[in-house]
Amino acid sequence: GAGVSQSPSNKVTEKGKDVELRCDPISGHTALYWYRQSLGQGLEFLIYFQGNSAPDKSGLPSDRFSAERTGGSVSTLTIQRTQQEDSAVYLCASSLLGLGTSGTDTQYFGPGTRLTVL
Amino acid sequence: AQKITQTQPGMFVQEKEAVTLDCTYDTSDPSYGLFWYKQPSSGEMIFLIYQGSYDQQNATEGRYSLNFQKARKSANLVISASQLGDSAMYFCAMREGTSNTGKLIFGQGTTLQVKP
Numbered sequence: 001g002a003g004v005s006q007s008p009s010n011k012v013t014e015k016g017k018d019v020e021l022r023c024d025p026i027s028g029h030t031a032l033y034w035y036r037q038s039l040g041q042g043l044e045f046l047i048y049f050q051g052n053s054a055p056d057k058s059g060l061p062s063d064r065f066s067a068e069r070t071g072g073s074v075s076t077l078t079i080q081r082t083q084q085e086d087s088a089v090y091l092c093a094s095s096l097l098g099l100g101t102s103g104t105d106t107q108y109f110g111p112g113t114r115l116t117v118l
Numbered sequence: 119a120q121k122i123t124q125t126q127p128g129m130f131v132q133e134k135e136a137v138t139l140d141c142t143y144d145t146s147d148p149s150y151g152l153f154w155y156k157q158p159s160s161g162e163m164i165f166l167i168y169q170g171s172y173d174q175q176n177a178t179e180g181r182y183s184l185n186f187q188k189a190r191k192s193a194n195l196v197i198s199a200s201q202l203g204d205s206a207m208y209f210c211a212m213r214e215g216t217s218n219t220g221k222l223i224f225g226q227g228t229t230l231q232v233k234p
Contacts, residue, residue, distance in 0.1 A: 033220070042225055050220070095220065106153070106165050107153075
């Protein structure tokens, strides 16, 4: 079946503008994650959605960042008043079961959105 | 303190030879999972292999195997018979069983270059 998809693949914006990044998880996956990868670095956790539960926003770097997940499927990450330090690749992942499960429950990643803030 | 440490920023290996990518981790959680992902230059993260903290045997997936040494808190990835297509960045990651989220904690990555 289809993997995780993200759009746009690339986004260039001016400092101070708002941006929306979209993630379409694998069908049937209940858990969805957003990560950020700065140039040459590992991935940094941002936010986690599990089914219809309230999301865990503990990784969001500031209140300019928000995310929602509609109908337990598609998610949108919004960055308001973008800053140059927001430039990074934003990766979305989904997994079948999420928190509280044993075993692998592998996270499968999308291709990412490369955000450049000028 | 870093929870996942990958000490090799870059590695070279000759085609058809084996290579070991190092990963050490730090956790007080008795239940955890360790993952390796491959990130080619195209940017996607590709899942390679998983090891659970209670697994008795080292995980293997085709040419990939995980050398899991629990007492030393290491989970090194071994790639046998390297191929040119193995050139990529490799990330070790951990998920703690008692975490409030299912989040993965990533290391800084190792860039592997396979020489023909």
